Amino acid sequence: MTMLIRLFWHLALLLGLSPLLLGVIAKTKAGFAGRKGPPLVQPYYDLARLFRKDMVISRTTTWLFRAGPVAGLTAPLVASLFVPFGAIGAPLGFDGDLIFVIYLLGLSRFCTAVAALDTGSAFEGMGAAREVTFACLVEPTVFFVLIVLVRLTGSFSLGGLFGPALAAGWHTAAPSLMLAIFCMLVVTLVENCRIPFDDPTTHLELTMIHEVMVLDHSGPDFGMILYGAAMKLLLLGAMTVGLALPVSLGSAPLDAAVFALAMLLLAVLIGVVESVIARLPLLKVPQLLIGTSLLSFFALILLLR
Amino acid sequence: MQLLIVSWLLLLTGGILAPALGRRPLAAALVGGGSAALGSLAGLAMAAGALANGQTAGLALATTIPGLTLSLRLDPLAAFFLIPVHLLGLLGAIYGVGYLRGHEGRLPGLHWLFYNLLVASMSVVIAAANALLFLFAWEGMSLASFFLVVTEHREPATARAGLIYLLATHLGAALLLGGFLTVGAFAGGFDFSAFAALSHLPGPTASLLFILLLLGFGSKAGLFPFHVWLPEAHPAAPSHVSALMSGAMVKTALYGLVRFLLFLPSAPGWWGGTLMALGLAGALFGIAMSAFQNDVKRGLAYSTVENVGLILLALGLWLFCRGRYPQLAALALTGALTHILNHALFKGLLFLGAGSLLHGTGSRNLNRLGGLMRRMPATGLCLVVGALAVTALPPANGLLGEWFIYRGFLEAGVRLKGLAAFFPLVIVGLLALVGGLALLVFSRLIGIALGGEPRDSRTELAHESGALMLVPMFVLAGLCLAGGLAPSLLLGPVLRVAGMIEPPAAPLLAQAGLLPLWLGGLAQGLTLLLALTALLGRWRRPRRAETPAVPTWGCGYLFPTRRMAYSAEGFSELAGVSFFCDCLRPRIEGGRSVRLFPGREVFRHQAPDLVLEAGFLPLFAWVAARCNRLRRLQSGLVHIYVFYIFSVIVALLGWVAVRL
Known part of the structure; x- marks a missing residue:
C-alpha cells in the first residue's frame, strides 16, 4: 500500500510539476529583464497545443527520426522512478540501479542524436556532435558525485543514496557534499541546456546545442521532446535537492510539498544564474566541464583522506 | 567428446574437398560453406551439452612425438569458450556464402579451406589438454587466419595488413613457446594434468612466466x-572473417x-x-x-x-x-x-x-555512406x-x-x-x-551511415543484402x-x-x-513502454490528414545539398x-582555401595508430638496421655455406660427446 501511495505522489510530482519548473525559470528571467513575462503555466499551454497539432516530417527521415522523441520521453520517465523525490522514496530500486539510470539517460541521448543525424541537416548533425561530446565529460562527474554518496552511505541504490542516510553524512563530510552539490548543479545546467552552457532561446542555430538537434521535430513529437526534457530537469534537480535537503517530515503530502517548494526554489536559482551569467563561448564549455569533473574528483579525495 | 571430433572431421573433410572441386563456385560454396556450417553446428551442440550438464569429458591418445599426446579435455571453461567459436563459425559460414557470391576469385574453394581450418583449429586450441597440441593448433589458427586476411592480396593495403598481422602473431607465438617450454621444464611434461605442479613455482619464476604468457596471449x-x-587486419579481411x-x-x-x-x-x-x-x-x-x-x-x-x-x-x-x-x-x-x-x-x-x-x-568509408x-x-x-x-x-x-x-x-x-x-x-x-x-x-556510425542523404552517387544505388547474409x-x-x-x-x-x-x-x-535479474524485467518494461509511446503517437494520427512530408529545413539556406550534411x-x-x-588527434592536410577565387582543394584526414607509427615501426627499422651487419655471413658463396654446415655438425658432435 505504501508502495502505491509512493508511486502516486512520485508520478503526480513528475508529471505535474515538471513543466511548471520551465515556467518558473522563464518568469524569473523576465523579472530580471524588467518584463512581465509569460504566465507561469505557459509550458502547459505549449504542451497542450503541441499535442493537438499536426506534424510535418522531412522526406529524408526514417523511423530513427520518430524513435528519438519516443526514447526522449520514455527514458527520463523510467529513470525518474529510481530517484527519490525529497523524502518520498523512489518507487523502484535495486542494488546497483545507479548504473542502469545513467545508461537509461544514455539511451535517450543516443536516440535523440541519431534522430538529429537522420534529418541530414548540417546544423542538426552539429548539435548532435556537441551533445554527445559534452556528455562524455559530464558522465564522469555524475559518477564521481554518486561515488562520494556511495562511499558515505554504503548503499548502491539511488533510493538509499539520497535518503535520510545522508543526514549523518552531512556531519562527517560536509565539504565533500558541498562540492558534490555544486557539481550536480552544473550537471543539471548542462544536461538541460541552460545558460551558461547552452541557450535554448537563442535565435542563431549555429550556437545551439540541444535545441538545434530537434529543429525538424514538430507537433506531438516536439511535445514529447519538451515534456521529456522537463522531466529530465526535474530528475537531475531532484538529485541536487536530495543532496542538499536530506530531511523527512514523516507524512507523504507534507514531504511532497517540501520537495515541490525546494524544486521551485531551484528553478528560481537557475533563472537567476541564467540572468546574471553570460553564455560561455562553445570551446570554453569543455574546459569548464573538465574543471567540474576535477572538482567532483577532489570531493572524492576529501572523503578518502 | 565424439561429437566434437565429428565436428573437426566434418570441417577438415569439407575444407580439403572444397578446393579440390576446382573452378566451380557453387559447388565449392556448397561443400565448403555447408561443411563449415554443419561442423560448427555439431561443435555448438557439443559445447552447449557440456555446459548444460557441467560434466568434464576427456580423451587422450599417445603419439610418437616426444611430449605430445593428443589429449583433449572439455570442462565448463572450455565449453564456454567453444560457444562463440562455433556460433560465429556457423553464422559466418552461412553469411560467407552470400557475401562471396560473385567475388570468388580463381579457386573459390581455397577460402573455405582456410575458413574451415580456422574454425577447427580454434576449436582444438580450446579443447586441447596438452601444451604442445595447444601450440600446434594455435599456430594453425594464426596461419589460417593470415591467409584469410590476405584474401585480396593484390591490394597493397591488404598486403601490408597481412605482414603486420603475421609479424605480431608470430612474435606472440615465440613468447608463448618460451613460456610453454619453461612450464614444461618445471612440470616435467606437457600435459595439463601435470601442470598442477606449477602451483609450487617460486615467486620470480612464476612472475616471469606470467609476463611471457601475458605478452604472448595479449598480442593475439x-x-x-x-x-x-587489429585495426590493420580487420578491415582487410572479408567481413565474416573479421x-x-x-x-x-x-x-x-x-x-x-x-x-x-x-x-x-x-x-x-x-x-x-x-x-x-x-x-x-x-x-x-x-x-x-x-x-x-x-x-x-x-x-x-x-x-x-x-x-x-x-x-x-x-x-x-x-x-x-x-x-x-x-x-x-x-x-x-x-x-x-x-x-x-x-x-x-x-x-x-x-x-x-x-x-x-x-x-x-x-x-567502407563513412563519408561515402548515408541514407x-x-x-x-x-x-x-x-x-x-x-x-x-x-x-x-x-x-x-x-x-x-x-x-x-x-x-x-x-x-x-x-x-x-x-x-x-x-x-x-x-x-x-x-x-x-x-x-x-x-x-x-x-x-x-549509425547517424552518419544510416541517417540523412547518401553522400555519394554510388550509395544512392545501394541494395539490400540477400537472405543468406541477413x-x-x-x-x-x-x-x-x-x-x-x-x-x-x-x-x-x-x-x-x-x-x-x-x-x-x-x-x-x-x-x-x-x-x-532486475535488469531483464526493467528492459522488458522499458521495451513495452517504448512500444506503447510509439503506438500512442501513431494512434493519434489517422484522425487527421496524412502527415505532410517536406524536405529537411535548411535553416534559411535556399538550396541545401547533401554535401552540406555533417561529415x-x-x-x-x-x-x-x-x-x-595532441598526439591522438588525426592528421589533417589541405582543405583550406583563402584566396579570392578559390581553386580546387584536396582535404586529407588520417588517424594513424600512434603506437604503430611512433613505436613499433621505428623500433623494427632500428632492429633491421642492426641486423644488416649480419649480412656479411650471407656471402652467397657455396663453399662458405658448406663450411657453416660442417662446423655446426662438428660442434653438435662435440656437444653430444661431452653429454655422453
Whole structure:
C-alpha cells in the first residue's frame, strides 16, 4: 500500500510539476529583464497545443527520426522512478540501479542524436556532435558525485543514496557534499541546456546545442521532446535537492510539498544564474566541464583522506 | 567428446574437398560453406551439452612425438569458450556464402579451406589438454587466419595488413613457446594434468612466466600496446572473417590466459594491477582512436581493442581480489565472462552489418555512406541493435557485463580502506568516460551511415543484402536482445563457468542479491513502454490528414545539398579539439582555401595508430638496421655455406660427446 501511495505522489510530482519548473525559470528571467513575462503555466499551454497539432516530417527521415522523441520521453520517465523525490522514496530500486539510470539517460541521448543525424541537416548533425561530446565529460562527474554518496552511505541504490542516510553524512563530510552539490548543479545546467552552457532561446542555430538537434521535430513529437526534457530537469534537480535537503517530515503530502517548494526554489536559482551569467563561448564549455569533473574528483579525495 | 571430433572431421573433410572441386563456385560454396556450417553446428551442440550438464569429458591418445599426446579435455571453461567459436563459425559460414557470391576469385574453394581450418583449429586450441597440441593448433589458427586476411592480396593495403598481422602473431607465438617450454621444464611434461605442479613455482619464476604468457596471449587478444594488428587486419579481411576473428579468435587468447593463470600459484598484487592498467589504457586508447576512423571496419576493430581492454580490466580485478575478497573476485570474474560472451554476439553482429553495408554500397568509408536506413532497412535495424548492445544501453545485452564490471569496482572502492580505495573509484569514473565515448562513436556510425542523404552517387544505388547474409545478422541481433530481456539466458552458462573457477562465486553473488535479474524485467518494461509511446503517437494520427512530408529545413539556406550534411570527421572533431591530447588527434592536410577565387582543394584526414607509427615501426627499422651487419655471413658463396654446415655438425658432435 505504501508502495502505491509512493508511486502516486512520485508520478503526480513528475508529471505535474515538471513543466511548471520551465515556467518558473522563464518568469524569473523576465523579472530580471524588467518584463512581465509569460504566465507561469505557459509550458502547459505549449504542451497542450503541441499535442493537438499536426506534424510535418522531412522526406529524408526514417523511423530513427520518430524513435528519438519516443526514447526522449520514455527514458527520463523510467529513470525518474529510481530517484527519490525529497523524502518520498523512489518507487523502484535495486542494488546497483545507479548504473542502469545513467545508461537509461544514455539511451535517450543516443536516440535523440541519431534522430538529429537522420534529418541530414548540417546544423542538426552539429548539435548532435556537441551533445554527445559534452556528455562524455559530464558522465564522469555524475559518477564521481554518486561515488562520494556511495562511499558515505554504503548503499548502491539511488533510493538509499539520497535518503535520510545522508543526514549523518552531512556531519562527517560536509565539504565533500558541498562540492558534490555544486557539481550536480552544473550537471543539471548542462544536461538541460541552460545558460551558461547552452541557450535554448537563442535565435542563431549555429550556437545551439540541444535545441538545434530537434529543429525538424514538430507537433506531438516536439511535445514529447519538451515534456521529456522537463522531466529530465526535474530528475537531475531532484538529485541536487536530495543532496542538499536530506530531511523527512514523516507524512507523504507534507514531504511532497517540501520537495515541490525546494524544486521551485531551484528553478528560481537557475533563472537567476541564467540572468546574471553570460553564455560561455562553445570551446570554453569543455574546459569548464573538465574543471567540474576535477572538482567532483577532489570531493572524492576529501572523503578518502 | 565424439561429437566434437565429428565436428573437426566434418570441417577438415569439407575444407580439403572444397578446393579440390576446382573452378566451380557453387559447388565449392556448397561443400565448403555447408561443411563449415554443419561442423560448427555439431561443435555448438557439443559445447552447449557440456555446459548444460557441467560434466568434464576427456580423451587422450599417445603419439610418437616426444611430449605430445593428443589429449583433449572439455570442462565448463572450455565449453564456454567453444560457444562463440562455433556460433560465429556457423553464422559466418552461412553469411560467407552470400557475401562471396560473385567475388570468388580463381579457386573459390581455397577460402573455405582456410575458413574451415580456422574454425577447427580454434576449436582444438580450446579443447586441447596438452601444451604442445595447444601450440600446434594455435599456430594453425594464426596461419589460417593470415591467409584469410590476405584474401585480396593484390591490394597493397591488404598486403601490408597481412605482414603486420603475421609479424605480431608470430612474435606472440615465440613468447608463448618460451613460456610453454619453461612450464614444461618445471612440470616435467606437457600435459595439463601435470601442470598442477606449477602451483609450487617460486615467486620470480612464476612472475616471469606470467609476463611471457601475458605478452604472448595479449598480442593475439589485442592487449594495449600490442593491438596494432587489429585495426590493420580487420578491415582487410572479408567481413565474416573479421566477425570470426574479432568475436571468437581474440577470445581464444583470453581463454589461454585464464586457463594458464589457473595453473600458476596465487598471484601477487601487481599481476592484477598490471592487467588492470593495460586493460584501462587499451579501453581508453581504443575508443578514442575509434572516434576518428572513417573506415567503418577499422573503427569497429578499435572498438574491439576497447572491449578487450574492459575484459582485461575485469580479469585484472579478479586476479587482484582472488583469495582476498571472494565477493569482489566473483563480481569481476562474472563481469569478464559475461562481457566475453556479449562481445562475441554484438561485435559479430556489427562486423556482419558493416560487411552488408560494404556489399551494398561498395565502400567502407563513412563519408561515402548515408541514407542507408531507407535503402537497406534490415541491415540498418540489425546495426542499430548492435550499436545499442556495444554502447551498453538498455534493452540490449551489453549492459549486463558492464553492470558487473562497474559494480565490482564500486564495491572495491567501498570495501577497501584509505588510499587503496582510490584506484577502483577513479577507474569507475574513467569507465564512465569510456562509456560516453562509445556513445559518441556509435551514434556517429549509425547517424552518419544510416541517417540523412547518401553522400555519394554510388550509395544512392545501394541494395539490400540477400537472405543468406541477413539471416545470420537477425540471429545475432535476436540473441543480443534476448540476452538483454532475459539475462538468465546469459547468466546461466556464465555462472556455471564462474563456479568452476571460483567455486563459491555463484552462491556468493546470489546471497548478496548481486544477480541483476532486475535488469531483464526493467528492459522488458522499458521495451513495452517504448512500444506503447510509439503506438500512442501513431494512434493519434489517422484522425487527421496524412502527415505532410517536406524536405529537411535548411535553416534559411535556399538550396541545401547533401554535401552540406555533417561529415564523419566533423562529428568527432569537437571531442578531438577539446579533450584529447595532441598526439591522438588525426592528421589533417589541405582543405583550406583563402584566396579570392578559390581553386580546387584536396582535404586529407588520417588517424594513424600512434603506437604503430611512433613505436613499433621505428623500433623494427632500428632492429633491421642492426641486423644488416649480419649480412656479411650471407656471402652467397657455396663453399662458405658448406663450411657453416660442417662446423655446426662438428660442434653438435662435440656437444653430444661431452653429454655422453
